[in-house]
Amino acid sequence: MNFGFGQAHAKAHLLGEHSVVYGYPAIIAPLLSLSTKAEVIDSDKTLIETDNFSGTMFQLNYRFSGIYSLLTELLNFFEEPDLTFKLHIKSNIPSKKGLGSSAAYAVAIVKAFCDYFDYDYSDEEVFKIAQISENKNHGRSSGGDTYAVMAEGPIFFDTNKDATILKLDTKAYIVVADSGTAGLTSQAVQLVADNYEKDPETFGNYFKQMGAIAEKGREEIIADDLKDFGRLMTENQNLLAKLGVSTPYLERLIKIALNNGALGAKLTGGGLGGSIVALTDTEAKAAEIKKALNKAGAPESWISKI
Ligand code: MEV
Numbered sequence: 001m002n003f004g005f006g007q008a009h010a011k012a013h014l015l016g017e018h019s020v021v022y023g024y025p026a027i028i029a030p031l032l033s034l035s036t037k038a039e040v041i042d043s044d045k046t047l048i049e050t051d052n053f054s055g056t057m058f059q060l061n062y063r064f065s066g067i068y069s070l071l072t073e074l075l076n077f078f079e080e081p082d083l084t085f086k087l088h089i090k091s092n093i094p095s096k097k098g099l100g101s102s103a104a105y106a107v108a109i110v111k112a113f114c115d116y117f118d119y120d121y122s123d124e125e126v127f128k129i130a131q132i133s134e135n136k137n138h139g140r141s142s143g144g145d146t147y148a149v150m151a152e153g154p155i156f157f158d159t160n161k162d163a164t165i166l167k168l169d170t171k172a173y174i175v176v177a178d179s180g181t182a183g184l185t186s187q188a189v190q191l192v193a194d195n196y197e198k199d200p201e202t203f204g205n206y207f208k209q210m211g212a213i214a215e216k217g218r219e220e221i222i223a224d225d226l227k228d229f230g231r232l233m234t235e236n237q238n239l240l241a242k243l244g245v246s247t248p249y250l251e252r253l254i255k256i257a258l259n260n261g262a263l264g265a266k267l268t269g270g271g272l273g274g275s276i277v278a279l280t281d282t283e284a285k286a287a288e289i290k291k292a293l294n295k296a297g298a299p300e301s302w303i304s305k306i
Contacts, residue, residue, distance in 0.1 A: 006111025098269020230263025
């Protein structure tokens, strides 16, 4: 019996979401405690099972057309378009929370099929195929999420769509908290595109400022200058609000994180709901911030060392 396994983890944008879609850099950290695992096994009938779906390829196309396109492309890539299989996917990454769940799904599936076919893949190959479903899901995708859910450390995703793992020696911790409201990345990306079309000068200028913040942020985090990095995160949040993707729920949690000693805080991912990320320099402070966010109504939160 043939078997393949693949997995990927969640991510949190520390700087640069949205402007990254317009070619500016972003810094994205992995959230290793949240992951998606995919298993593919031989079967005489194709069946795809996830936490909230069970059905055939035909049915999948109706519910999750991005994953359907991805599987079709994968089977063609391996020159096995008629392969029948059972694909089982399990994930504890909450979806629509800005944490990269769709990219993690795609990467876990691609890696599972590479393993199934005993194919020695490169990250670039996985990236190219996984981006098929990301582009379909988000309308327009920078690719940053796809690299971040594969990387074991924080990445600097640059303007050439290359990801460099930042070699850090830092005491930084992040607290990521779900605001309890869903954020659809495709809607947020579309909203920003509409705003940009209406006023290219102002919005183009916001993107440029966010790009400069991410460039500066790389220097600060490498130097372990967490106060300045935190300040940049909060500055980035002000620009995200100007783009139109922040919400009162997110703003409230950001304020609570800052009032409880966070060095910086912002929404993370597409926005319009979803999650926030706050920075601190000790595990004890991270625990305090997490407690305050939970008390304020965040249904779930996670601490991660970066
Ligand atoms: C979504 O996690 C991040 C965005 O910048 C979209 C993208 O990079 O494709 C909003």
